[in-house]
Amino acid sequence: MSGNQSEKPAGQDGVPDWRPPRLQPATRAVSADDSNTQVEEIRAKIYPRSITGVFAKWRIMLVLATQLIFYGLPWLQWNGRQAVLFDLTERKFYIFGIVFWPQDVFYLAIILIISAYGLFLFTALAGRLFCGYACPQTVYTEIFMWIERKVEGDRVARIRLDESPMSLRKLRIKGTKHLLWIMVAWWTGSTFIGYFSPIRELGSELIHLQLSFWQWFWMIFYSFATWGNAGFxxxxxxxxxxxxxxxxxxxxxxxxxxxxxxxxxxxPRGRRSKKIVPSQAGLGDCVDCTICVQVCPTGIDIRDGLQYMCIGCGACIDACDQVMDKMNYPRGLIRYTSESGMLDGLNNKQARQRLFKPRVFVYFALLSVFIIGLIVSLSMRTPLRVDIVRDRGALGREIPGGMIENVYRIQLINMSENDQTFALTARVNDIAQVNVLAGEENAREIKVPAFSSQWFPMVIRAPAEGSATGLHPLTLRIENTDQKAGALSAERDTTFYVPN
Known part of the structure; x- marks a missing residue:
């Protein structure tokens, strides 16, 4: 992957074709040697070299920020409960002051659409930048590599250790590294479970081995996946x-x-003394030191052009800038820019102006519409939901006292943070007097705890005298009796049947 590269055919303007060979259309069949080379690349272990610089600092800050959120979020409390909890058993998702129910799957669809358009927009602007700084795979790989460097040393030391025969020293170093890896992986798996089970109770249940089968399964699975993906x-x-x-x-x-x-x-690339002027020696600014390859976490040579394996982490930029400083050459031989900006000799400001094209504006407009729609929908979301199901076994019946009775089942979902008492009233066309009785005690009011869903039997009665036979439109109104914490009300339409 290193060494001098053969010259590419020049274009019509005399400038060498910049497009990377891996992105150009295939012009020949893949030979056996190419296949063997690809297999060797897959099997070869990569030993990234540590590097410091602007982009390395950004990676460290984002690793700390993302893990502070991941490890800390389940411990936050909100009104006496876990602030973020995806309770699959109760089928409730608690996100601070909002509770999502199975009926809110619409919001999940909107969030997925927003994520898709956000991905399209971000990639159109900055390529695979998310992969290099915030992707969980990259973040945990950075954490595991940091542990590896602290225990085994930097690139050369790790290579020598792996090539050395097995000994007590090697066994001790490798064992220490894997022990630390497993501790981080287990902590990560435990935190992951804490998003689905109350994390403050999880520690006690873990110590007393009282976790359920699925809690054990996902904790071990996620821990093993973290250890395997980030470590190997x-x-x-x-x-x-x-x-x-x-x-x-x-x-x-x-x-x-x-x-x-x-x-x-x-x-053209080539090694040289600092005293040599590159243009006079017929060389370019690349000294062919291959440090940009040594620091790359995916082991590619960025000098071959943009490749789908590049995660945009910027490690090669930091490495190359340090080499340019030592050679007293201008920085930016490897940099964040666009293909058109590089070929046309544009500075970053001029190149950024070309980013804003119709496609980008379409992505941004659609993303804004869905985000605004989600915010408006959540702000207008009523924390009371009502479902009514008629008793199909008895549409209507006459009872003693000259009354017609219809039986229903009503579901009340109280999505507020307070216990509520709801009063029920009904209005039926062409029938003046209608009584509503609900619950096991046939009361006019129903108590529903906070963040709970309950079904109640409901009976609606109307006088038989003067009521025309057949179906009558009925409107049921439900409203809370104590409105200090906010008024909650809802109306649902159904029918009232008067038999012959």
């Missing part, structure tokens, strides 16, 4: 398993900002 698979997930890597090419174009090697400025 690493870049293979990004290169061969992640679907985003495969279809990002249809969302980026020549104006998208990505990690780019300036081929015009850097080639």
């Amino acid at each position: 698979l690493r870049e293979s997930v990004c290169k061969y398993m992640c679907p985003y890597a495969r279809f990002q090419s249809v969302m980026v174009d020549k104006d998208t900002f990505v990690v780019t090697y300036d081929k015009i400025r850097g080639d």
Whole structure:
């Protein structure tokens, strides 16, 4: 992956073709040697070299931020309960002051649409930047690699350790590393379960081995997946398993900002003394040190052009800038820019102006519409839901006292944070007097605890005298009696049947 590269055919303008060979159309059949090379690349272990710089600091800050949210969010309390809890047993999703029920699947669809358009917009602007800084696979790989460097040393030390024969020292170092990895993975798996079971009770249940089968299963599964993906698979997930890597090419174009090697400025490559002027020696600014390859977490050579395996982490930019500083060359041989900006010699400000095209505005407009719609819908969401089911076994019957009785079942969902008492009233066309009795005690009021859903039997009675036979439209109104915490009301339409 290193070494001098053969010259690419020049275009009509005399500029070498910048497009990476892996993104160009295939012009020849894949030979056996190519297949063997690909298999060797898959099997080869990558030893990323540690690097410091602007983008390395950004990665560290985002690792800390994302993990602070992940590990800390389940411990937050909201009105005496866990602020974020996806209670699958009770089929309720608590997110701070909002509770989502199975009937709210509409909101899930909206959130998925927002995520899709956000992905399209972000990729059109900045390529695979999310993968390099906030993707869980990248974040946990960074954490595991940090532990590995602290225990085994940097790149050269790790290579020598792996190549050395097994010994007590090697066994001790490897054992320490895996012990720390397993501790982080187990903590991660336990936190993951804490989003679905009350995390403050989880510790006690874990100590006393009182977890359910599915809690044990998902805790062990998620812990093992973290240990395996971040400790062993690493870049293979990004290169061969992640679907985003495969279809990002249809969302980026020549104006998208990505990690780019300036081929015009850097080639021809070659090692040289700091005293040599590159132009006089017929060389570009690239000194062919291959450090950009050594720091790459996926092991690619960015000098071959944009490749779907590049996660946009910027490690090669930090490495190259340090080399340029040592050689007293201008920074930016590898930088975030667009293909058109590099070929046309544009600065970053000019290149950014080309980002805003009709496609980007369409993505942004659609994303804004769905976000605003979601916010408005949540703000107008009534924390009271009512469902009425008629008793099909007895549409209507006459009872002693000259009354007609219809039987229903009513479901009340109280999505507020307070216990509520609801009063029920009914209105039937052509019938002046209608009584509503609900609950086991046939009362006019029903008590429903906070964040709960309950079914009640409901009886509606009307005088038989003067009531025409047949179906009559009926409107049922439900409203809370104590409106100090806010008025809750709802109306539902059904029918009242008067038999012959």
